[in-house]
Amino acid sequence: MKATNPKQPSIFASLIAITRRDLLLALRRPGDILNPLFFFAMVCTLFPLAVGPGAEQLTLSGPGVLWVAALLATLLSLNSLFMSDHEDGSLDQLLVSPQPLPILALGKMIAHWLTTGLPLVLISPLLAMTYRMPVDVIGVLMLTLLLGTVCLSLLGSIGAALTVGLHRGTALLSLLILPLAMPVLLLGASTVSLAADSELYATGIWALGAYAVLALSLAPYATAAALRISNE
Amino acid sequence: MTEKLSATNLTLIRGERCLFQELDFALNPGELLLLKGQNGSGKTSLLRAIAGMLSLESGEIFWNEAPVLQQRQEFHGALVWLAHKTGLKGDLTLVENLRFEASLRPQSDNDLAVVCERVGISRLKRLPLRSLSAGQQRRVALARLVLADVPLWLLDEPFTSLDRDGRHLVTQLVEEHLTSGGMCVMAAHQDVEINATVHRVSL
Numbered sequence: 001m002k003a004t005n006p007k008q009p010s011i012f013a014s015l016i017a018i019t020r021r022d023l024l025l026a027l028r029r030p031g032d033i034l035n036p037l038f039f040f041a042m043v044c045t046l047f048p049l050a051v052g053p054g055a056e057q058l059t060l061s062g063p064g065v066l067w068v069a070a071l072l073a074t075l076l077s078l079n080s081l082f083m084s085d086h087e088d089g090s091l092d093q094l095l096v097s098p099q100p101l102p103i104l105a106l107g108k109m110i111a112h113w114l115t116t117g118l119p120l121v122l123i124s125p126l127l128a129m130t131y132r133m134p135v136d137v138i139g140v141l142m143l144t145l146l147l148g149t150v151c152l153s154l155l156g157s158i159g160a161a162l163t164v165g166l167h168r169g170t171a172l173l174s175l176l177i178l179p180l181a182m183p184v185l186l187l188g189a190s191t192v193s194l195a196a197d198s199e200l201y202a203t204g205i206w207a208l209g210a211y212a213v214l215a216l217s218l219a220p221y222a223t224a225a226a227l228r229i230s231n232e
Numbered sequence: 233m234t235e236k237l238s239a240t241n242l243t244l245i246r247g248e249r250c251l252f253q254e255l256d257f258a259l260n261p262g263e264l265l266l267l268k269g270q271n272g273s274g275k276t277s278l279l280r281a282i283a284g285m286l287s288l289e290s291g292e293i294f295w296n297e298a299p300v301l302q303q304r305q306e307f308h309g310a311l312v313w314l315a316h317k318t319g320l321k322g323d324l325t326l327v328e329n330l331r332f333e334a335s336l337r338p339q340s341d342n343d344l345a346v347v348c349e350r351v352g353i354s355r356l357k358r359l360p361l362r363s364l365s366a367g368q369q370r371r372v373a374l375a376r377l378v379l380a381d382v383p384l385w386l387l388d389e390p391f392t393s394l395d396r397d398g399r400h401l402v403t404q405l406v407e408e409h410l411t412s413g414g415m416c417v418m419a420a421h422q423d424v425e426i427n428a429t430v431h432r433v434s435l
Contacts, residue, residue: 005309007338007381017335021324028323028360089317096283097336098309232286 014099015107022111033115036073043069044127062131063192077116078156082164102220109157117149140195144188147208154219155180161226235383242291267419269435275419311384318373322362340381351375366393387418
Protein backbone atom coordinates (compact mmCIF):
# COMPACT_ATOMS: atom_id res chain seq x y z
CA MET A 1 0.00 0.00 0.00
CA LYS A 2 1.16 3.51 -0.71
CA ALA A 3 2.74 5.23 2.28
CA THR A 4 1.26 8.47 3.53
CA ASN A 5 2.30 11.46 1.48
CA PRO A 6 5.51 12.94 2.97
CA LYS A 7 4.11 16.42 2.38
CA GLN A 8 1.21 15.68 4.70
CA PRO A 9 1.08 18.37 7.44
CA SER A 10 1.60 17.03 10.95
CA ILE A 11 -1.25 16.33 13.35
CA PHE A 12 0.04 18.96 15.74
CA ALA A 13 0.12 21.60 13.00
CA SER A 14 -3.51 20.85 12.13
CA LEU A 15 -4.55 21.08 15.80
CA ILE A 16 -2.93 24.51 16.11
CA ALA A 17 -4.38 25.60 12.76
CA ILE A 18 -7.99 24.77 13.58
CA THR A 19 -7.76 26.33 17.05
CA ARG A 20 -6.28 29.47 15.52
CA ARG A 21 -8.93 29.57 12.82
CA ASP A 22 -11.77 29.34 15.33
CA LEU A 23 -10.21 31.99 17.58
CA LEU A 24 -9.81 34.28 14.59
CA LEU A 25 -13.44 33.71 13.61
CA ALA A 26 -14.55 34.47 17.17
CA LEU A 27 -12.54 37.72 17.12
CA ARG A 28 -14.19 38.74 13.86
CA ARG A 29 -17.58 38.18 15.50
CA PRO A 30 -17.15 39.33 19.10
CA GLY A 31 -20.90 39.09 19.71
CA ASP A 32 -20.59 35.32 19.94
CA ILE A 33 -18.12 35.64 22.82
CA LEU A 34 -20.04 38.38 24.61
CA ASN A 35 -23.46 36.70 24.54
CA PRO A 36 -22.83 33.96 27.13
CA LEU A 37 -20.80 36.42 29.18
CA PHE A 38 -23.71 38.89 29.29
CA PHE A 39 -26.08 36.10 30.23
CA PHE A 40 -23.80 35.00 33.07
CA ALA A 41 -23.38 38.56 34.38
CA MET A 42 -27.11 39.29 34.10
CA VAL A 43 -28.30 36.22 36.01
CA CYS A 44 -25.70 36.79 38.72
CA THR A 45 -26.56 40.47 39.22
CA LEU A 46 -30.34 40.09 38.95
CA PHE A 47 -30.56 37.34 41.54
CA PRO A 48 -29.56 39.49 44.56
CA LEU A 49 -32.05 42.13 43.42
CA ALA A 50 -34.84 39.56 43.40
CA VAL A 51 -34.13 37.75 46.68
CA GLY A 52 -33.14 40.84 48.66
CA PRO A 53 -29.78 42.05 49.91
CA GLY A 54 -29.71 40.05 53.18
CA ALA A 55 -26.07 39.13 53.82
CA GLU A 56 -26.79 35.64 55.11
CA GLN A 57 -29.08 34.74 52.23
CA LEU A 58 -26.52 35.92 49.67
CA THR A 59 -23.57 34.02 51.14
CA LEU A 60 -25.71 30.89 51.29
CA SER A 61 -27.00 31.05 47.72
CA GLY A 62 -23.90 32.58 46.08
CA PRO A 63 -22.01 29.41 45.06
CA GLY A 64 -25.15 27.74 43.71
CA VAL A 65 -26.32 30.74 41.70
CA LEU A 66 -22.89 31.43 40.20
CA TRP A 67 -22.49 27.81 39.21
CA VAL A 68 -25.97 27.39 37.71
CA ALA A 69 -25.50 30.61 35.72
CA ALA A 70 -22.11 29.43 34.44
CA LEU A 71 -23.56 26.07 33.42
CA LEU A 72 -26.50 27.62 31.55
CA ALA A 73 -24.29 30.23 29.86
CA THR A 74 -22.02 27.46 28.56
CA LEU A 75 -24.98 25.38 27.37
CA LEU A 76 -26.34 28.35 25.43
CA SER A 77 -23.06 28.83 23.62
CA LEU A 78 -22.64 25.18 22.65
CA ASN A 79 -25.28 25.20 19.95
CA SER A 80 -23.12 27.31 17.67
CA LEU A 81 -20.02 25.13 18.06
CA PHE A 82 -20.49 23.22 14.79
CA MET A 83 -23.42 25.20 13.38
CA SER A 84 -21.61 27.66 11.12
CA ASP A 85 -19.20 24.96 9.93
CA HIS A 86 -22.19 22.84 9.00
CA GLU A 87 -23.91 25.65 7.14
CA ASP A 88 -21.01 26.77 4.96
CA GLY A 89 -19.83 23.24 4.17
CA SER A 90 -16.51 23.47 5.99
CA LEU A 91 -17.60 20.67 8.34
CA ASP A 92 -17.80 18.38 5.29
CA GLN A 93 -14.31 19.50 4.34
CA LEU A 94 -13.08 18.63 7.84
CA LEU A 95 -14.71 15.21 7.54
CA VAL A 96 -12.80 14.44 4.33
CA SER A 97 -9.54 15.89 5.56
CA PRO A 98 -6.64 13.48 6.02
CA GLN A 99 -6.18 14.57 9.62
CA PRO A 100 -7.70 12.50 12.46
CA LEU A 101 -11.17 13.87 13.15
CA PRO A 102 -10.83 13.62 16.98
CA ILE A 103 -7.85 15.99 16.79
CA LEU A 104 -9.79 18.52 14.71
CA ALA A 105 -12.72 18.22 17.13
CA LEU A 106 -10.34 18.77 20.04
CA GLY A 107 -9.03 21.93 18.37
CA LYS A 108 -12.56 23.26 18.12
CA MET A 109 -13.22 22.41 21.80
CA ILE A 110 -10.06 24.24 22.87
CA ALA A 111 -11.11 27.33 20.91
CA HIS A 112 -14.61 27.08 22.40
CA TRP A 113 -13.26 26.95 25.94
CA LEU A 114 -10.88 29.86 25.33
CA THR A 115 -13.74 32.01 24.03
CA THR A 116 -16.51 31.05 26.49
CA GLY A 117 -15.19 29.13 29.53
CA LEU A 118 -12.13 31.24 30.21
CA PRO A 119 -13.92 34.63 30.05
CA LEU A 120 -16.54 33.27 32.50
CA VAL A 121 -13.79 32.28 34.93
CA LEU A 122 -12.15 35.67 34.57
CA ILE A 123 -15.24 37.77 35.35
CA SER A 124 -16.50 35.46 38.12
CA PRO A 125 -14.57 37.26 40.95
CA LEU A 126 -16.34 40.49 40.11
CA LEU A 127 -19.75 38.83 40.36
CA ALA A 128 -18.78 36.79 43.42
CA MET A 129 -18.22 40.04 45.29
CA THR A 130 -21.93 40.81 44.89
CA TYR A 131 -22.51 37.76 47.07
CA ARG A 132 -20.05 38.91 49.77
CA MET A 133 -17.74 36.03 49.06
CA PRO A 134 -14.41 36.22 50.93
CA VAL A 135 -11.25 36.40 48.83
CA ASP A 136 -10.00 32.88 49.58
CA VAL A 137 -13.39 31.40 48.66
CA ILE A 138 -13.29 33.38 45.40
CA GLY A 139 -10.03 31.57 44.65
CA VAL A 140 -11.76 28.21 45.12
CA LEU A 141 -14.69 29.38 42.98
CA MET A 142 -12.36 30.31 40.13
CA LEU A 143 -10.50 27.01 40.36
CA THR A 144 -13.71 24.96 40.28
CA LEU A 145 -15.09 27.05 37.41
CA LEU A 146 -11.82 26.61 35.54
CA LEU A 147 -12.02 22.82 35.76
CA GLY A 148 -15.81 22.79 35.38
CA THR A 149 -15.95 24.86 32.20
CA VAL A 150 -13.27 22.63 30.65
CA CYS A 151 -15.53 19.63 31.39
CA LEU A 152 -18.56 21.41 29.95
CA SER A 153 -16.84 22.47 26.71
CA LEU A 154 -15.57 18.93 26.19
CA LEU A 155 -18.79 17.09 27.06
CA GLY A 156 -20.98 19.68 25.41
CA SER A 157 -19.26 19.23 22.07
CA ILE A 158 -20.56 15.64 21.97
CA GLY A 159 -24.12 16.94 22.20
CA ALA A 160 -23.39 19.73 19.73
CA ALA A 161 -22.03 17.17 17.26
CA LEU A 162 -25.08 14.93 17.63
CA THR A 163 -27.56 17.77 17.07
CA VAL A 164 -25.63 19.63 14.36
CA GLY A 165 -27.98 18.78 11.51
CA LEU A 166 -31.14 19.66 13.42
CA HIS A 167 -32.95 22.96 13.34
CA ARG A 168 -33.48 24.46 16.77
CA GLY A 169 -31.47 21.72 18.40
CA THR A 170 -30.71 23.76 21.53
CA ALA A 171 -33.36 22.14 23.71
CA LEU A 172 -32.40 18.63 22.66
CA LEU A 173 -28.73 19.47 23.13
CA SER A 174 -29.34 20.66 26.69
CA LEU A 175 -31.36 17.55 27.42
CA LEU A 176 -28.56 15.32 26.12
CA ILE A 177 -25.82 17.12 27.98
CA LEU A 178 -27.48 17.80 31.35
CA PRO A 179 -27.02 14.26 32.75
CA LEU A 180 -23.31 14.47 31.96
CA ALA A 181 -23.08 18.03 33.28
CA MET A 182 -24.90 17.29 36.55
CA PRO A 183 -21.84 15.89 38.39
CA VAL A 184 -19.88 19.00 37.36
CA LEU A 185 -22.56 21.29 38.79
CA LEU A 186 -22.93 19.30 42.03
CA LEU A 187 -19.20 19.00 42.62
CA GLY A 188 -18.51 22.61 41.70
CA ALA A 189 -21.23 24.23 43.77
CA SER A 190 -20.76 22.00 46.83
CA THR A 191 -16.98 22.49 46.80
CA VAL A 192 -17.41 26.26 46.90
CA SER A 193 -20.05 25.97 49.66
CA LEU A 194 -17.69 23.80 51.72
CA ALA A 195 -14.90 26.33 51.27
CA ALA A 196 -17.27 29.10 52.37
CA ASP A 197 -18.05 27.14 55.56
CA SER A 198 -14.29 26.72 56.16
CA GLU A 199 -14.49 22.96 55.80
CA LEU A 200 -12.26 20.59 53.85
CA TYR A 201 -12.96 21.00 50.15
CA ALA A 202 -9.91 19.48 48.39
CA THR A 203 -11.74 16.25 47.48
CA GLY A 204 -14.16 18.19 45.30
CA ILE A 205 -11.33 19.81 43.37
CA TRP A 206 -9.61 16.48 42.79
CA ALA A 207 -12.88 14.90 41.66
CA LEU A 208 -13.52 17.77 39.21
CA GLY A 209 -9.96 17.39 37.92
CA ALA A 210 -10.48 13.67 37.42
CA TYR A 211 -13.74 14.34 35.59
CA ALA A 212 -11.96 16.83 33.33
CA VAL A 213 -9.23 14.31 32.49
CA LEU A 214 -11.84 11.66 31.75
CA ALA A 215 -13.73 14.07 29.50
CA LEU A 216 -10.52 15.12 27.75
CA SER A 217 -9.65 11.55 26.91
CA LEU A 218 -13.09 10.44 25.72
CA ALA A 219 -14.90 13.50 24.34
CA PRO A 220 -12.79 13.99 21.16
CA TYR A 221 -13.48 10.41 20.02
CA ALA A 222 -17.17 10.56 20.92
CA THR A 223 -17.52 13.91 19.13
CA ALA A 224 -15.79 12.61 16.01
CA ALA A 225 -18.07 9.57 15.90
CA ALA A 226 -21.13 11.77 16.47
CA LEU A 227 -20.09 14.12 13.64
CA ARG A 228 -19.77 11.21 11.22
CA ILE A 229 -23.21 9.91 12.20
CA SER A 230 -25.03 13.22 11.97
CA ASN A 231 -23.45 14.06 8.60
CA GLU A 232 -24.51 10.93 6.77
CA MET B 233 2.06 0.98 -7.64
CA THR B 234 -0.12 3.39 -9.55
CA GLU B 235 -3.23 4.84 -8.04
CA LYS B 236 -6.61 3.49 -8.90
CA LEU B 237 -10.16 4.16 -7.83
CA SER B 238 -12.75 1.48 -8.41
CA ALA B 239 -16.13 0.43 -7.18
CA THR B 240 -18.20 -2.70 -7.42
CA ASN B 241 -21.89 -3.29 -7.11
CA LEU B 242 -22.82 0.04 -5.51
CA THR B 243 -26.42 0.40 -4.41
CA LEU B 244 -27.80 3.38 -2.54
CA ILE B 245 -31.30 3.74 -1.17
CA ARG B 246 -32.43 7.01 0.38
CA GLY B 247 -35.79 6.85 2.07
CA GLU B 248 -37.96 4.75 -0.24
CA ARG B 249 -36.12 5.62 -3.43
CA CYS B 250 -33.36 3.60 -4.98
CA LEU B 251 -30.91 6.18 -6.38
CA PHE B 252 -28.66 3.72 -8.14
CA GLN B 253 -28.03 0.01 -8.01
CA GLU B 254 -25.30 -2.40 -9.02
CA LEU B 255 -23.08 0.39 -10.23
CA ASP B 256 -19.48 -0.45 -11.16
CA PHE B 257 -16.65 1.76 -12.32
CA ALA B 258 -12.87 1.80 -12.49
CA LEU B 259 -10.74 4.89 -12.87
CA ASN B 260 -7.04 4.97 -13.77
CA PRO B 261 -4.61 7.90 -13.76
CA GLY B 262 -5.38 10.41 -16.49
CA GLU B 263 -9.04 9.45 -16.71
CA LEU B 264 -12.23 11.30 -15.94
CA LEU B 265 -15.39 9.77 -14.54
CA LEU B 266 -18.37 11.85 -15.54
CA LEU B 267 -21.55 11.38 -13.52
CA LYS B 268 -24.51 12.52 -15.53
CA GLY B 269 -28.09 12.82 -14.48
CA GLN B 270 -30.94 15.17 -13.73
CA ASN B 271 -31.31 17.12 -10.52
CA GLY B 272 -31.93 14.75 -7.66
CA SER B 273 -30.70 11.69 -9.51
CA GLY B 274 -28.06 10.94 -6.89
CA LYS B 275 -24.88 12.52 -8.31
CA THR B 276 -24.00 14.30 -5.09
CA SER B 277 -24.90 11.23 -3.04
CA LEU B 278 -22.56 9.10 -5.12
CA LEU B 279 -19.76 11.66 -4.66
CA ARG B 280 -20.39 11.70 -0.90
CA ALA B 281 -20.34 7.92 -0.89
CA ILE B 282 -17.02 7.91 -2.74
CA ALA B 283 -15.65 10.37 -0.17
CA GLY B 284 -16.70 7.91 2.53
CA MET B 285 -19.35 10.14 4.08
CA LEU B 286 -22.38 8.07 3.22
CA SER B 287 -22.89 4.41 3.94
CA LEU B 288 -24.09 2.39 0.99
CA GLU B 289 -26.77 -0.28 0.91
CA SER B 290 -24.32 -2.64 -0.74
CA GLY B 291 -21.08 -2.56 -2.65
CA GLU B 292 -17.61 -1.34 -1.89
CA ILE B 293 -15.30 1.42 -3.07
CA PHE B 294 -11.62 0.65 -3.48
CA TRP B 295 -8.57 2.88 -3.52
CA ASN B 296 -5.45 1.09 -4.74
CA GLU B 297 -7.33 -2.21 -4.48
CA ALA B 298 -8.05 -1.80 -0.74
CA PRO B 299 -11.47 -0.81 0.64
CA VAL B 300 -11.69 2.92 1.30
CA LEU B 301 -13.26 2.54 4.74
CA GLN B 302 -10.26 0.58 6.00
CA GLN B 303 -7.80 3.33 5.04
CA ARG B 304 -9.87 6.45 5.40
CA GLN B 305 -6.99 8.71 6.36
CA GLU B 306 -4.70 7.66 3.48
CA PHE B 307 -7.57 7.95 1.02
CA HIS B 308 -8.59 11.39 2.28
CA GLY B 309 -4.96 12.44 1.95
CA ALA B 310 -5.19 11.58 -1.74
CA LEU B 311 -8.33 13.54 -2.60
CA VAL B 312 -9.75 17.01 -2.61
CA TRP B 313 -13.47 17.62 -2.83
CA LEU B 314 -15.17 20.61 -4.39
CA ALA B 315 -18.67 20.40 -2.99
CA HIS B 316 -21.81 22.36 -3.72
CA LYS B 317 -21.06 24.49 -0.66
CA THR B 318 -17.54 25.80 -0.98
CA GLY B 319 -16.59 25.09 2.65
CA LEU B 320 -14.77 28.40 2.91
CA LYS B 321 -15.20 30.76 5.85
CA GLY B 322 -16.97 34.01 5.00
CA ASP B 323 -15.33 35.91 7.85
CA LEU B 324 -11.81 35.01 6.80
CA THR B 325 -9.89 36.39 3.85
CA LEU B 326 -8.96 34.28 0.87
CA VAL B 327 -5.37 33.87 2.04
CA GLU B 328 -6.44 32.87 5.56
CA ASN B 329 -8.83 30.31 4.10
CA LEU B 330 -6.24 28.80 1.79
CA ARG B 331 -3.62 28.75 4.55
CA PHE B 332 -5.93 26.82 6.83
CA GLU B 333 -6.49 24.33 4.04
CA ALA B 334 -2.72 24.02 3.66
CA SER B 335 -2.43 22.88 7.28
CA LEU B 336 -4.75 19.93 6.61
CA ARG B 337 -3.75 18.54 3.25
CA PRO B 338 -0.50 18.03 1.31
CA GLN B 339 0.19 21.08 -0.87
CA SER B 340 1.76 21.27 -4.31
CA ASP B 341 4.70 23.52 -5.11
CA ASN B 342 2.47 25.96 -6.93
CA ASP B 343 2.93 29.48 -5.63
CA LEU B 344 -0.16 30.95 -3.97
CA ALA B 345 0.19 34.28 -5.79
CA VAL B 346 0.58 32.59 -9.19
CA VAL B 347 -2.46 30.38 -8.61
CA CYS B 348 -4.57 33.35 -7.48
CA GLU B 349 -3.55 35.23 -10.63
CA ARG B 350 -4.45 32.21 -12.74
CA VAL B 351 -7.96 31.78 -11.35
CA GLY B 352 -8.51 35.53 -11.40
CA ILE B 353 -8.80 36.35 -7.71
CA SER B 354 -5.49 38.10 -7.01
CA ARG B 355 -7.18 41.49 -6.56
CA LEU B 356 -9.43 40.10 -3.83
CA LYS B 357 -6.78 38.88 -1.40
CA ARG B 358 -7.50 41.29 1.42
CA LEU B 359 -11.30 41.08 1.42
CA PRO B 360 -13.30 38.82 3.72
CA LEU B 361 -14.82 36.10 1.60
CA ARG B 362 -18.42 37.08 2.36
CA SER B 363 -18.00 40.27 0.35
CA LEU B 364 -17.15 38.32 -2.81
CA SER B 365 -19.72 37.21 -5.36
CA ALA B 366 -20.78 33.57 -5.64
CA GLY B 367 -18.67 33.11 -8.77
CA GLN B 368 -15.62 34.65 -7.13
CA GLN B 369 -16.04 32.32 -4.16
CA ARG B 370 -16.16 29.36 -6.53
CA ARG B 371 -12.90 30.59 -8.01
CA VAL B 372 -11.32 30.57 -4.54
CA ALA B 373 -12.49 26.97 -4.21
CA LEU B 374 -10.81 26.23 -7.56
CA ALA B 375 -7.57 27.69 -6.21
CA ARG B 376 -7.85 25.18 -3.38
CA LEU B 377 -7.93 22.34 -5.93
CA VAL B 378 -4.85 23.55 -7.74
CA LEU B 379 -2.92 24.13 -4.53
CA ALA B 380 -3.55 20.62 -3.19
CA ASP B 381 -1.03 17.94 -4.07
CA VAL B 382 -3.45 15.04 -4.48
CA PRO B 383 -4.20 12.62 -7.32
CA LEU B 384 -7.99 12.54 -7.04
CA TRP B 385 -10.36 15.46 -7.57
CA LEU B 386 -14.05 15.09 -6.68
CA LEU B 387 -15.99 17.87 -8.36
CA ASP B 388 -19.68 18.44 -7.69
CA GLU B 389 -21.14 20.67 -10.42
CA PRO B 390 -17.88 22.63 -10.84
CA PHE B 391 -19.43 25.00 -13.40
CA THR B 392 -22.04 26.43 -11.03
CA SER B 393 -22.17 30.25 -10.86
CA LEU B 394 -19.12 30.68 -13.09
CA ASP B 395 -19.04 32.93 -16.15
CA ARG B 396 -17.88 31.67 -19.56
CA ASP B 397 -14.20 32.33 -18.81
CA GLY B 398 -14.61 30.56 -15.50
CA ARG B 399 -16.15 27.49 -17.11
CA HIS B 400 -13.33 27.44 -19.64
CA LEU B 401 -10.87 27.68 -16.75
CA VAL B 402 -12.41 24.65 -15.03
CA THR B 403 -12.08 22.60 -18.23
CA GLN B 404 -8.46 23.68 -18.60
CA LEU B 405 -7.58 22.92 -14.98
CA VAL B 406 -9.18 19.48 -15.18
CA GLU B 407 -7.36 18.69 -18.43
CA GLU B 408 -4.02 19.75 -16.94
CA HIS B 409 -4.68 17.67 -13.84
CA LEU B 410 -5.50 14.62 -15.94
CA THR B 411 -2.49 15.11 -18.23
CA SER B 412 -0.20 15.14 -15.21
CA GLY B 413 -1.56 11.74 -14.17
CA GLY B 414 -4.40 12.82 -11.91
CA MET B 415 -7.89 11.42 -11.72
CA CYS B 416 -11.17 13.23 -11.58
CA VAL B 417 -14.76 12.36 -10.75
CA MET B 418 -17.13 15.06 -11.93
CA ALA B 419 -20.86 15.39 -11.44
CA ALA B 420 -22.50 17.59 -14.05
CA HIS B 421 -25.94 17.95 -15.53
CA GLN B 422 -24.74 19.60 -18.74
CA ASP B 423 -22.43 18.32 -21.45
CA VAL B 424 -18.75 18.63 -20.74
CA GLU B 425 -16.10 18.77 -23.45
CA ILE B 426 -12.90 17.43 -21.99
CA ASN B 427 -9.96 16.18 -23.95
CA ALA B 428 -9.17 12.95 -22.11
CA THR B 429 -10.40 9.43 -21.56
CA VAL B 430 -13.89 9.88 -20.19
CA HIS B 431 -16.00 7.20 -18.55
CA ARG B 432 -19.64 8.10 -18.34
CA VAL B 433 -22.09 6.97 -15.71
CA SER B 434 -25.72 7.91 -16.19
CA LEU B 435 -27.75 8.09 -13.02
